[in-house]
Amino acid sequence: MVLTSERRVIGNRVLLTLLVVAVASAGLLPFASLSPNRLVSGQPVMLWQALVGWQLAAFALISAVLLIAAVAKPLNARRSQWLALIATLPLLALDFLVLGDYAHRALADASPAARVSQGATFWVLLFVSALVAIDALQRLRLGLAKRALYGAAALAVVVILFSGDLLSPLSIMREFANQQDNFVDQLIRHLLLVGGALLPALVIGLPLGLMANRRARLRDGLFSVLNVFQTLPSIAVFGLLIAPLSALGRAVPWLGELGVSGIGVTPALIALVLYSLLPIVRNTYSGLAGVSNGTLEAARGMGMTPRQILWKVEIPLALPVILSGLRIVTVQAIGLVVVAALIGAGGFGAFIFQGLGQYAIDLVLLGAIPTIVLAVIADFALQMLVGLSRPPGTRQGSKS
């Protein structure tokens, strides 16, 4: 009885919880911090101290809208979810806007070395808007096109906010300004490392997955070997590779000229390929194994050649699972490349370790945040690709 009467009042517990978290964070945790220079930790600034009047009104309005979406009564469930989904965009924008606006005002009459950094409440509001959006998207079960449209809208909001000089006084943006050329170099390097690892991993992993599917006897051995790679800590692998690779680079001069050495890109790529193999091989194998025996028997009985069965039946049916594997390794590789900066491979990890060394937190974030953004974009894009690769008529969102 209690449960049902509660249900009638609260429509969406997840949304309500997130709202409570956001309000509690605004009351208890700092929104920003103000420090005299980049190396000392700053004075906490609470959200209400950073706000001006119209911003407070906007926050109140968005909170009220989300509250209406969270309770059961005035709107039905689907409308509530749409309302929550749309409200995340102004919330996202407002979060950045208040921070940028506060930084402009706070630094106007401060010394040039003074810095404004984002605080816990800024992050909480950012994650709350992301989680509200994810929750609403899942409940609405939108089709691919609408999900992609929302993703593009959120990206557009962020791009517009960063394109002006609204956020330029922020400490992290000043680090960015200092490192601008370097940043683009490291971005390209990061992407090249990820791509350079995924391509050989696919070239090796796809045939291995096919082999595991065809030769049951090889399968167990193959998976135990790949499992060992997966369990080794990445730093240990980098360390283990230093000695043999530098020996190889010295022993075979033309390899050395190609850049094979104990540190740098070569060991990073080798480790990344090894880590990527298991998910690719496993997903290729299980995608192929998921094709029903009846379908395969019919394909043979119809007179398809083994090659036709592979390309016309098995691969199209296994593709969503194979691409899910690619999605896992892409996100994993984007994260692992950060660690590869330790052995001098470059990428966003370089900022992180440099920042750690200098105790400059904003430099660390300059490496960490783009890495997270890259991972989220790659995950979202590959998720779309997985959806598109599903056999027509079975895609999520289409009626059957």
Add this chain to the structure above:
Amino acid sequence: MIELKGLTKTYADKNVVDDVSLTLDTGEFGVLIGPSGCGKSTTLKMINRLIPLSGGRIILNGDDVIELPAEQLRRRIGYAIQSTGLFPHWSVAQNIATVPQLLKWPKSRIDDRVDELMAMFHLDAAEFRHKYPHQLSGGQAQRVGVARALAADPEVLLMDEPFGAVDPLTREVLQAEMKRVHQQTGKTIVFVTHDMDEALQLATRIALLNGGKLVQYDRPIELMVKPENDFVREFIGQADLGLKLLSRRFVHQYQREPSLEHHATLPGLDHCWQLDAAGSPIALEGARLDDDNEITEVKPEWTATPDMSMKEALSRMVWFRVMVLPVIDENGKLIGEVGMQGIMGIESDIVAESGLNAGEQAS
């Protein structure tokens, strides 16, 4: 025509198919039947070489199947299985077009053939062409599976327990449809089942296997009236043998001139039909089980047609408590009658057999 000569399949020194020889003429509906593990599916799959032969030969219209490339052989043979094996990522039309595509037919010919087959299986092309297998019911999916097997007009159609996984009601409909399609196309069919009723309803020849050996290969009627041994007798089942026999016989074999006036002296003819101006029966005087003098109004539920099985005719007599049914043509005109006494009246099984053949060829 398919000839199996000394066909043998050995797994781990055990003959799962043991020296099976039989000939199935063009246009026959052959059923391989037996308890599970008797080798019936293995035999079927050796015909299109999904399972390699251990010994013996299979001759398909004069060609030894071993001498043909496997893929080329399979494109000459239609194949339908229990799980349908429809390609889940292809539409109904694409599924049906599988073998014509492999044979590189021109597109317009493929489209025409797909429409033709969908019409044959009563699948509305506008509605079903672009549906995907997961959107079909079990019966619809099985129809598409059989249509796909027939697409390239194969010389032979192999069916491996195609109706084993659908509900009993749908199975009956599909069996009736299969019978019609066989008569329409005149295809040679090899059909595997473990269901004797299904075999008796569909087959023109039944091969009963046990432990890999061919026990008896005969027409359905002969299997019933001249079983080779106790195993055959037992497998057919003795409890309702009479009804099984009647299920293979048809009203046109039993019907006689309708009685249009009372013949009180002749046994079984002391009734008479009342007709309307068009010659359709409207009432029956007498011949009730419970009351001989009753006048019974003729209802469509207890009329018979010449191609109705005698089992069904008998069932209607019992249910509607009449000793005799009117036999009507497609216009509803009275053309004969079939009675309780007549059921016993077939002289010999040789008569039944020849009558049966005439009937099957005529329809």
